[in-house]
Amino acid sequence: MNFDPTAVPSPSYVVDEKLLIENLELLKSIIDRTNCKILLAQKGFSMYSVYPLIGKYLNGVTSSGLLEAKLGFEEMGKEVHTYSPAFSDAEFDEILSYSDHIVFNSFDQWRKFKDRVKGYPKKIECGIRINPEYSEIEVDLYNPCFAFSRFGVTLENFEPDELDGISGLHFHTMCEQNSDTLARTIEVVDAKFGKYLKDMKWINFGGGHHITRPDYKIETLIESIEFMKNKYDLDVYLEPGEAVALNTGFLVATVLDTMHNGMPIAILDTSASCHMPDVLEMPYRPEIVGAGLPNEKAVTYRFGGPTCLAGDVIGDYSFDEPLKPNDKLVFCDMAHYSMVKNNTFNGVNLPSIVLNTVENGPKVIKEFGYEDFKERLS
Numbered sequence: 319m320n321f322d323p324t325a326v327p328s329p330s331y332v333v334d335e336k337l338l339i340e341n342l343e344l345l346k347s348i349i350d351r352t353n354c355k356i357l358l359a360q361k362g363f364s365m366y367s368v369y370p371l372i373g374k375y376l377n378g379v380t381s382s383g384l385l386e387a388k389l390g391f392e393e394m395g396k397e398v399h400t401y402s403p404a405f406s407d408a409e410f411d412e413i414l415s416y417s418d419h420i421v422f423n424s425f426d427q428w429r430k431f432k433d434r435v436k437g438y439p440k441k442i443e444c445g446i447r448i449n450p451e452y453s454e455i456e457v458d459l460y461n462p463c464f465a466f467s468r469f470g471v472t473l474e475n476f477e478p479d480e481l482d483g484i485s486g487l488h489f490h491t492m493c494e495q496n497s498d499t500l501a502r503t504i505e506v507v508d509a510k511f512g513k514y515l516k517d518m519k520w521i522n523f524g525g526g527h528h529i530t531r532p533d534y535k536i537e538t539l540i541e542s543i544e545f546m547k548n549k550y551d552l553d554v555y556l557e558p559g560e561a562v563a564l565n566t567g568f569l570v571a572t573v574l575d576t577m578h579n580g581m582p583i584a585i586l587d588t589s590a591s592c593h594m595p596d597v598l599e600m601p602y603r604p605e606i607v608g609a610g611l612p613n614e615k616a617v618t619y620r621f622g623g624p625t626c627l628a629g630d631v632i633g634d635y636s637f638d639e640p641l642k643p644n645d646k647l648v649f650c651d652m653a654h655y656s657m658v659k660n661n662t663f664n665g666v667n668l669p670s671i672v673l674n675t676v677e678n679g680p681k682v683i684k685e686f687g688y689e690d691f692k693e694r695l696s
C-alpha cells in the first residue's frame with residue numbers, strides 16, 4: 319500500500335494504478351508469447367474509468383448480458399464477447415449491436431436466435447458453451463460442473479448436426495486455480511470434444527485462471543494454449559476477471575465505535591453484506607494491513623458493519639494496541655468482486671471509488687450518496 323489512508327474518503331475502494339499495470343503487463347506478455355487473446359471478464363471488475371488503460375494491454379471484454387456488453391463497448395471499444403445462460407428476446411438485438419462474439423449455453427438457444435444473428439448486418443462469431451463435466455472446484459456455490467449444473471452442453475447433449483454457423487467452443491470450469499488444473503481440464507476437453515474442435519476457429523478457456531498470483535505457473539498455461547493452437551489450429555481466448563485486478567485494490571474503512579460483549583468488538587463504517595458480500599457468500603477472511611490472526615497480537619476484535627444484519631461480521635483480527643474511533647483500517651485485495659457486487663441494503667451508502675494514480679497519487683473517481691440509494695428504489 320503506497321497511499322495515506324487518511325487522505326481518501328471513508329469508506330472507499332482504492333485501486334492502485336501501478337499494481338494494476340503490473341498485472342496487465344504480465345497478461346500482455348502471455349498475449350505476446352502465444353498470440354492468444356485475453357479479455358477482461360467484467361463480472362469480476364467493471365471499474366470502467368480504467369478500461370482505456372486495460373484496453374492498452376488486453377483484447378477486449380467479456381460480458382454476461384446486455385448491460386455489461388454495452389459498458390464494455392462504450393468504455394473500452396475493443397472486442398466484446400457475450401455469454402449468458404439464456405438470452406432474452408427483448409434484449410437480444412441490442413446485444414448483437416455491441417457484440418463480436420456470442421456464446422450460447424444450449425443448442426435450443428442457438429436455434430432460437432441463429433436467424434437473428436445471421437441476418438444481422440455485422441459478422442458475429444457464434445460459439446457453444448460446453449460442460450466438460452470436469453472441474454476441480456470443491457464448493458458447489460462456484461462450481462459450474464456440479465451435478466445438474468445449468469452451465470453448458472454436456473457431451474451427451476451435444477448436437478453435432480447443429481454446428482453450421484458455430485465457429486467456436488467455450489468452457490468455464492475453473493475458479494482461482496493454477497495452470498495444472500487447466501492442463502488436466504484441457505485433456506478432458508480434448509478427449510471429449512476434440513472431434514468437434516477440428517471444425518472450429520476458436521476456443522475460449524473461460525476464467526478462473528489465477529495468472530497474476532505469485533505461484534502461478536505461466537509455462538503450463540503457455541503449453542495449454544500452444545496445445546490447442548497446434549493440434550486444432552484454433553485461436554485461443556482467455557477471459558479472466560479476478561486475475562486482472564488481483565491484489566490491486568484496497569477498501570479503506572474507519573472504526574466508528576468499540577464495545578465489549580464477551581470479546582472486544584469494533585463497528586466499522588463498512589459492511590460485509592453491503593461492501594464486500596463475498597466475505598459472507600464465498601465465504602472468506604480478507605486481510606487487513608497491520609492486523610494479525612485472532613489472538614496473534616495483544617487485542618483481538620470482532621469487526622462488524624453498520625447494518626442491522628446480525629451476521630454482518632467481517633471477521634476477527636488482532637492488533638498490538640486497542641483500537642479507537644476514527645482509526646483507519648485497510649482491507650486488502652478488494653478490487654475484484656467488490657464494487658460489482660455491492661448494494662445499499664439498510665440504507666448504507668456505497669464506498670467512494672478512488673484510483674491511486676502513478677502520477678499524482680489518490681484521485682477520487684466517484685462518490686455516492688442519497689440519490690444513488692433512492693434511484694434504484696421507487
Ligand SMILES: *Cc1c(COP(=O)(O)O)cnc(C)c1O
Pocket residue numbers: 359361362380401490492493494524525526527557558559560561
Ligand atoms: C465468472 C466468469 C469469468 C471470470 O472468472 P474469474 O474467476 O473472475 O476469472 C469468465 N467467464 C465466465 C463465463 C464466467 O462466468
